[in-house]
Amino acid sequence: MMVESASETIRSAPSGQNGVGSLSGQADGGGSGAAGTASGGAGRDAAGVADSNGEMSPAELLHFQQQQALQVARQFLLQQASGLSSPGNNESKQSASAVQVPVSVAMMSQQMLTPQQILSPPQLQALLQQQQALMLQQLQEYYKKQQEQLHLQLLTQQQAGKQQPKEALGNKQLAFQQQLLQMQQLQQQHLLNLQRQGLVSLQPSQASGPLQTLPQAVCPTDLPQLWKGEGAPGQPAEDSVRQEGLDLAGTAATATSFASPPKVSPPLSHHPLPNGQPTVLTSRRDSSSHEETPSSHPLYGHGECKWPGCETLCEDLGQFIKHLNTEHALDDRSTAQCRVQMQVVQQLEIQLAKESERLQAMMAHLHMRPSEPKPFSQPVTVSADPFPDGLVHPPTSAAAPVTPLRPPGLGSASLHGGGPARRRSSDKFCSPISSELAQNHEFYKNADVRPPFTYASLIRQAILETPDRQLTLNEIYNWFTRMFAYFRRNTATWKNAVRHNLSLHKCFVRVENVKGAVWTVDEREYQKRRPPKMTGSPTLVKNMISGLSYGALNASYQAALAESSFPLLSNPSMLNPGSASNLLPLSQDDTGAPGEPLPSNGSSSPPRLSPPQYSHQVQVKEEPTEAEEDRRPGAPLGPPNASIVGPPEERDLEEELPGEELS
DNA sequence: CGGACGCTAAACACGG
């Protein structure tokens, strides 16, 4: 029964993932599928609105539409907020996720990940962070403005609405939040730009799609194409100019700028304001007052029309105006495009809200930890705990600013909920256990969730965290209970499992000690044991790749490597600060170097990667181990050495070395 | 399908 439940849980995890993936997939599919009709449908839709409101002035119409859009956005927000983890109405969720997709590669990748690879919060964060860092450097200024604009808009347009609470963070938080948001936006936009650049050429065909699904699936990324697709020769009209005067114009401008590569500094004013307070007005004013030069119009820049998807070349402003009036008059198409643009903005707003939420969660996690109620009171205090509380505290927050967001939804972890088995999958991916652990330390500690690691991994972790790298069975038990709420129950079961694992795996060596017997880890064996499959596994690799983006891949991979060789290393954060220092040395030695625990602050934790088999690692480990053991006064670690040295172990014989062979 | 793994359960042996 236990097994069953376990497998079930595990299964649930994957399904959840798939769910996400499917969502995105659907969104995508919707987009492409609708391609054929999208333009028509969308256009019609928009047209319908326009028609129905035909009596309104363009400005009013637009305003009206915008309001509607905002409302929708609000709804989305609410839905998202409420339905973050609850199965809610699929549609809304889908739309939400669809919206998210463009937001970050990480997220996207997450969706693509295999079930097992659900990015753990930290992992996700890591990815985000890395990406953000990258983008930040390049586009911070630029996007800052944009974000501000959105923010402003949002605030302005929403009557101090529901979002308030979120924004009601402390100043500090706000600042932090904004930064994060900006970064995220940067990243998002960067992606957009990249994609756009690559896709622009595709335009017509692709453009076709999404309008219809826009409300839900539209992602900024699609816009360019959308625009293009829709952008059939326009109908004559005369109000286009007026439109610009509307908020919408601002919106559109904003969106446009989003869509367009940063390099193309839109006349829009995106000159970075020092204080980062580019208001729509400001930008507008700037542009308008800018001068009479051709580039003074928000929609005009670099000699071309910036109307989404247009890019028509205009020699001067006059010509541009003319172009605007003719090509982008207040007609169905333009209206539709405006709508799209509004939606884009909405999406961004939604995203913003979402990210804000996330940030809050993060903040809460990082800063409120102390006050956080712990479901299970402090675990049994460990009698022989080397690191009393240490384990991760400070490091976690310090080292990983961006961390686990979710105790609630930890990727796979949460899924395991109660089931007993983490399965191989977990095993495979759990080598980076330290990272994962470090980052979700609090979560696991408090949540009755089965950690996605194998017993062997956990045991190893427990042992390695010790300065001496040796623990008595009881200490191991204590570590388990201390680190995981989950193990505060069913003691009989997991303890038995622990013992079983200790006995079963050669990587765990029992050493007679003065005060009894202690267990140590034979890294070499451990590495050996884990099939390098991970590395070799096409699937895994693929997943990794798909799941990781940009530098994340490297980082995570490195982390994985480091981890595999030595968990602690890769994640000093995992250790408590104090203890970390103690441990680090060891690990460093062992690892052979990772002195720097990945700047990623461990956040770069990769999805549970299986520990790559790195021969040298093994070696490294081996050595230290030996030496240590030998030298260790109180700790007689003879046995392990022997095996390491090369003594024929029964078990060893059985297993074939992957070739990582230390030598 | 089979092998490798992982998990749980359980039987046994030993020593305190």
Place this chain on the structure above:
DNA sequence: ACCGTGTTTAGCGTCC
């Protein structure tokens, strides 16, 4: 006799 520690074996499930 009981308990904690270790060792083994068996059955099952998952993944490749």
